[in-house]
Amino acid sequence: MLTASSTVPPGVKERVLWDATRSGDLNGVVTLTADPLLNVNCQVGELLSSPLYCGSYFGWTEIVAHLVAHPLIDVNLPQKEGATPFMVACFQGHEGVVRILLDDPRTDVNRPKADGASPLYIACQNGHTAIVELLLCDPRVDLSHSFKLDATPLFVACQQGKAGVVKALLNSRRLDANRPINTGETPLYIACQNGHVDVVRVLLGSREISVTRQRSDGSSPFLIACRNGDLPLVHLLLEDGRCDVNACREDGASPLFFAAYSGHAEVVQILLADQRVEVNKAVAAGATPFFIACQYGHKEVVKVLMGDLRVNINAALRDGTTPLTVVLGFGHAALLRTLLAADRRIDTNTVIAKNESAKLDLLPQWATLLESISNPQVTPLDIVRASKVEESVRLFTSYCDNPELTRLALWRHPEYQDALPAELFALVVLLSDGYIRVSGKGDNSELSRFFKVARQLPLELQMVLSRRTFLSPRNLIPSRHVEPALRKVLGNFYVDQ
Numbered sequence: 001m002l003t004a005s006s007t008v009p010p011g012v013k014e015r016v017l018w019d020a021t022r023s024g025d026l027n028g029v030v031t032l033t034a035d036p037l038l039n040v041n042c043q044v045g046e047l048l049s050s051p052l053y054c055g056s057y058f059g060w061t062e063i064v065a066h067l068v069a070h071p072l073i074d075v076n077l078p079q080k081e082g083a084t085p086f087m088v089a090c091f092q093g094h095e096g097v098v099r100i101l102l103d104d105p106r107t108d109v110n111r112p113k114a115d116g117a118s119p120l121y122i123a124c125q126n127g128h129t130a131i132v133e134l135l136l137c138d139p140r141v142d143l144s145h146s147f148k149l150d151a152t153p154l155f156v157a158c159q160q161g162k163a164g165v166v167k168a169l170l171n172s173r174r175l176d177a178n179r180p181i182n183t184g185e186t187p188l189y190i191a192c193q194n195g196h197v198d199v200v201r202v203l204l205g206s207r208e209i210s211v212t213r214q215r216s217d218g219s220s221p222f223l224i225a226c227r228n229g230d231l232p233l234v235h236l237l238l239e240d241g242r243c244d245v246n247a248c249r250e251d252g253a254s255p256l257f258f259a260a261y262s263g264h265a266e267v268v269q270i271l272l273a274d275q276r277v278e279v280n281k282a283v284a285a286g287a288t289p290f291f292i293a294c295q296y297g298h299k300e301v302v303k304v305l306m307g308d309l310r311v312n313i314n315a316a317l318r319d320g321t322t323p324l325t326v327v328l329g330f331g332h333a334a335l336l337r338t339l340l341a342a343d344r345r346i347d348t349n350t351v352i353a354k355n356e357s358a359k360l361d362l363l364p365q366w367a368t369l370l371e372s373i374s375n376p377q378v379t380p381l382d383i384v385r386a387s388k389v390e391e392s393v394r395l396f397t398s399y400c401d402n403p404e405l406t407r408l409a410l411w412r413h414p415e416y417q418d419a420l421p422a423e424l425f426a427l428v429v430l431l432s433d434g435y436i437r438v439s440g441k442g443d444n445s446e447l448s449r450f451f452k453v454a455r456q457l458p459l460e461l462q463m464v465l466s467r468r469t470f471l472s473p474r475n476l477i478p479s480r481h482v483e484p485a486l487r488k489v490l491g492n493f494y495v496d497q
Helices: 012-023 026-033 051-058 061-068 085-092 095-102 119-125 129-136 153-160 163-172 187-193 197-204 221-227 231-238 255-261 265-272 289-295 299-306 323-329 333-341 364-371 380-387 390-401 403-411 414-419 422-432 445-454 459-469 479-493
Strands: none
Touching: 012 026, 012 051, 026 061, 051 061, 051 085, 051 095, 061 095, 085 095, 085 119, 095 129, 119 129, 119 153, 119 163, 129 163, 153 163, 153 187, 153 197, 163 197, 187 197, 187 221, 197 231, 221 231, 221 255, 231 265, 255 265, 255 289, 255 299, 265 299, 289 299, 289 323, 299 333, 323 333, 323 364, 323 380, 333 390, 333 403, 364 380, 380 390, 390 403
16 A cells, blocks of 8 residues: 555556656646555656656646645655755746745755755755745745855855845845855855855845954955955945955955955055055065065056055065065066156165075075075175076166166156156156246255256257246247157157147
8 A cells, every 4th residue: 555655666657647747747647646546756767756846846836736735745755866846946946836835834944955955045046036035934944054164045145146135135134144154254255256246235235244254364355356356346345334444364465465466456546545545564474565566577556556655665574575676586577667767766775684584485486596696685686686587687787877867768668658757757848838937946856856867868958948947938948949859858758738
């Protein structure tokens, strides 16, 4: 005699019933289930799925309702991998089937698959918002049930970018919105890591969300957004007053540090515009955002940072290694040209103490370079010569001999148009065209620097600039007289005012 718990090899009628259920043949299912000897819980196929499971999988609402009403049906009979009819209906997003099974008190609404995933977890993972809303209305559903790494339904919805599901879960107010997985990532963190802007926007709309909660290593949602160079997320988080823009990892790395490390110039620019950001915050070894950008040769990031006068471009590691020396050592010749051409004073006299370097966790390439130098006190010239990058050696040697002349030569090259010092550019153009006047008393440091550089210009241009500087009427020396000389010396940098 067959009972609800019987599992027997399917006979001919059982196979026909399974096929009828699979194809959506309601009349065939009704006719076959009228046989009292028929095993309605037969399991067929490689996955050993029952007729009710099969009907739930394909979303045959009327067939499922008929099978559930059978007195011998096992509504929780799982297939080979542990998935029940209710589980597969949630997985497939069949709202009608889910309603039918939820209305049956026998349905185990929390029974997980063999791997531990619950029906709610699966519905959230697949973004079935309507199914999730149905489950949230049932007090039997366990919202705290977690999966691998202790991931909750909210976590997986954030991970997969299911904004509608996230909103439904938050509105239920029956869960811990900040519950992390075993490695410390919160739902907000994983949404930021995966770049789901819509999900982050929904999360930030909840007062329950902790924007500053960090991972076990100290990484914050804002830090990971900066590291990934995700501009929309960076903007969104900066607009939230709860965001800590300087929250660091355990090693001291800040969001700005990681943006510079990863070469995200636009993110760096956004961060510099926020006065809360600590622009010189260093990691334990002493590396600042500017240092790390120089180390990895991120030219655009370096230019952005050099444009902010708050940035200490000479901040060194504990052993004395400066951004300049690391640029020399790693052979970043193009970046070296940018550093030397820029209107910032680079420290060329720093000395590296090799005994202190041994205490730092340096990159193998850098440690090998230092070891190749016999001097215990290593100078930038020692570093550039040991690097054996001919262009860097030639340029840095020239700079050490005559900094102003070297910089002037760099400014004349079209590649360094954006590196032309603003004060020199403005003075050359505005003085020449008579838009500004200076007293010439020599108490203006900017003017003194201008004349120091101007002495390197051709005599004809010096005379023109001198006459314009000392209050000569504009109409005495028209722009057309100045233009050819400026074009010759400054190449493409002349701007006709």
